[in-house]
Amino acid sequence: MAGIYRSTRYVLQNAFGSRSLPGAVRFYSQKPDPAPLINVDVDSKTGVATVTMNSPPVNTLNTPFLNEMGGVIKELEKNKTRGLILTSSSNSVFSAGLDIMEMYKAPRDQMAVFWTTLQNTWLSLYRTGIPTVAAINGHAPAGGCLLALSCEYRVMVGPKFTIGLNETQLGIVAPPWFLICMREAVGPRQTELALTSGKMFTATEALNIGLVDQLVSNKEEALAEAHKFIARFAKIPPLARKLTKEFTRQEGIKYMEEKMLDDLETFVDVASSPSAQKGMEMYLEALKKKST
Numbered sequence: 001m002a003g004i005y006r007s008t009r010y011v012l013q014n015a016f017g018s019r020s021l022p023g024a025v026r027f028y029s030q031k032p033d034p035a036p037l038i039n040v041d042v043d044s045k046t047g048v049a050t051v052t053m054n055s056p057p058v059n060t061l062n063t064p065f066l067n068e069m070g071g072v073i074k075e076l077e078k079n080k081t082r083g084l085i086l087t088s089s090s091n092s093v094f095s096a097g098l099d100i101m102e103m104y105k106a107p108r109d110q111m112a113v114f115w116t117t118l119q120n121t122w123l124s125l126y127r128t129g130i131p132t133v134a135a136i137n138g139h140a141p142a143g144g145c146l147l148a149l150s151c152e153y154r155v156m157v158g159p160k161f162t163i164g165l166n167e168t169q170l171g172i173v174a175p176p177w178f179l180i181c182m183r184e185a186v187g188p189r190q191t192e193l194a195l196t197s198g199k200m201f202t203a204t205e206a207l208n209i210g211l212v213d214q215l216v217s218n219k220e221e222a223l224a225e226a227h228k229f230i231a232r233f234a235k236i237p238p239l240a241r242k243l244t245k246e247f248t249r250q251e252g253i254k255y256m257e258e259k260m261l262d263d264l265e266t267f268v269d270v271a272s273s274p275s276a277q278k279g280m281e282m283y284l285e286a287l288k289k290k291s292t
């Protein structure tokens, strides 16, 4: 176990020289794919950006995707964008969560890069001063649910899609920052009930416990409601809004700022263990069987 911790620290410290952690875009070691995995469309009248995840088939969160997402958020902040609406180009999947291929049979240093990129990109989305809305137009399991929870408001297309932190069903554990996001939305009681059973909620159930804020019947309506939510802030001074958001989200921000390396070490430790690797193998086989 200590060996894993040391080698993870070694990779990061070798690359960055200290305990200070890298920004979301600094890990870009490979040439980027010329086709964007994320499309950004800024409305010239309102200044609101629609950020469409476009990584077929199921928008899995892997290192290139997360790097691109981190870069998009940075760019939108620089351009003082008035709002960010996160949605998917798929008709049935918002995001399938973390890309299991980033963890399955992956060397420890690759896992470390992946997780650090996830941590940084999550923190950028979670704490951005830009008003954020998830227009959830498909299934959102695990990391897909985390993405939605990191936004300030969630509009979900119902009734056929599902959302939730299903990690325990796969034999893994949602890290504390996933849990904090869930607790902020639904409270401690519903969080414990949901996470211990790995429950996936139907859109209606999600609305009933406050996991999503609004149900609509199609993507167009979801986008329209997302724009309406962002318009609420037209007359609110941005700095007052941003600081209030930071205060409200202090627990998650503090967790990540203070525990980033510990969280990374735990992840690499758990994900590279033989039992987790076996779990992933079986899960991947089941997914493949289902799709053939």
Ligand SMILES: CC/C=C\C/C=C\C/C=C\CC/C=C/CC(=O)SCCNC(=O)CCNC(=O)[C@H](O)C(C)(C)COP(=O)(O)OP(=O)(O)OC[C@H]1O[C@@H](n2cnc3c(N)ncnc32)[C@H](O)[C@@H]1OP(=O)(O)O
Pocket: 057, 058, 060, 092, 093, 095, 096, 097, 098, 099, 100, 101, 103, 139, 141, 142, 143, 144, 166, 167, 170, 172, 173, 174, 175, 267, 270, 271, 272, 276, 277, 279, 280, 283, 284, 287, 288, 290, 291, 292
């Ligand atoms: C499972 C991990 C086990 C152990 C890890 C151990 C330790 C880690 C410690 C902590 C990490 C904790 C955090 C985890 C958060 C996560 O996000 S884990 C990922 C959880 N995701 C899911 O459970 C979703 C799985 N996918 C689905 O249920 C369905 O794909 C979905 C309902 C989203 C869409 O269904 P459908 O439209 O029918 O598509 P297919 O199922 O046919 O999928 C299309 C192809 O995509 C591949 N695929 C799907 N999801 C993933 C994924 N998350 N990672 C990689 N690949 C995925 C699928 O195999 C198909 O591939 P193919 O076309 O057959 O090649």
